[in-house]
Structure formats: structure tokens, C-alpha cells
Amino acid sequence: MAEILVLFYSRKGATAELARQICRGIESVPHAQARLRTVPPLTTVVEPPQAPVPNDGPPYATAEDLIQCDGLILGSPTRFGNMAAPLKHFIDGTSALWVSGAMAGKPAAVFTSTQTMHGGQESTLITMMLPLLHHGMYIVGLPYTEAALNHTKSGGTPYGASHVAGSSTQPRLTDEERTLAQLLGKRVAELATKIAPRSNT
């Protein structure tokens, strides 16, 4: 089995909903399975270590999750046109994996949620790719051959999956956002099964 790590941060649930749809796409690929992980929130107060498992949602990610995965799909809400600090903090702790090349040659992709249509989806997605490129990963996007990418009036970009949340407190993806999130998971999983069936070797 090729295992794809879907690693995300979500405060209000929109990015979490994209993550679930990406997992569905991954699990539609034979010999591929999803591992869903999140990162703890950050505060300006130094707090005692977080419990290893949050009160709800998926477990917190560890370096072992990154080492064991055959592909990585990284998600974050947009914060001032960039990824959220808790996810960046986690990535900044992966120097040892960068030194060892543990992530090199694995496929990767990114996803985000914004409040507004032009609130920085592209800038967030592209800047989220940069640490993945430093890690030597193959970046996977979304193709315009997919009708949903041409027709969407909300989220979904060639750079990765996305959602425009607006002021809604209940994340509700459009059909195109859902289709494209699933497709992103499927594309990473298909590539991972072709290039890196690590757990089979």
C-alpha cells in the first residue's frame, strides 16, 4: 500500500472538510490509503506540552508520519495570504528530515481555505509548495482537463484544492471544490503507487 499523509491545520473546519474530500480521492485509488494528521494550535504563551491526541479530530502529526508516508498533502487556512503559523511551526521542525533526504522523491500537493475569493489562495498555495520543494518532493497540481477547474465559480485552482468559505460557520464545499479536492488526493495517490511503493519494498 502507498500511504498518503494528509497533514492540515484548521481552526473553523473548512480546511478540515477539504482534507476529508482529499482522503476520499486517495482511497479511491487501488493500493493507496490516507493517513490524516493535524498540528496543535500555537499561542503566544509558552504552554506545557500538548497531549499527544487532541480532544477531537485526527492525531497530531509526528516526524514518523512524514518518514513513513509515500506522499504528502498539506493543508492550511489562508492567514494574510500565507499558511497558518501552527503548520509553519511544524514544518520548521523538520530539518533532520531535510538533512537525511527522507522526503525527497515523494509526491506532494497543497490545499487551502480562504474567507474571500481573492484573499490569497494562490499566494498561500504557492508559498506552501516552497518547503516541499526544499525537501525534494515532486509537486502535483490540478489539470484544466478537469471540467470542474474550468467551471468553478468558487475554489479550486491549478496550484491545489481550495474552498471559499465566506462568512459561513458551517463549511459547505461546492460540487467543484469537492470534485477537485478528491481529484488532488487521487492524483497524488496514483503517482505514489507508481513511483514510491516504499512499503512494498
Ligand SMILES: Cc1cc2nc3c(=O)[nH]c(=O)nc-3n(C[C@H](O)[C@H](O)[C@H](O)COP(=O)(O)O)c2cc1C
Ligand atoms: C489571522 C487570520 C488571517 C486571515 N487571513 C485571510 C486572508 O488573507 N484572506 C482570506 O480570504 N481569508 C483570511 N482569513 C480567513 C480564513 O482563511 C478563512 O476563514 C478560512 O476558511 C478558515 O479555514 P478553517 O475553517 O480551516 O480554519 C484569515 C483568518 C485569520 C484568523
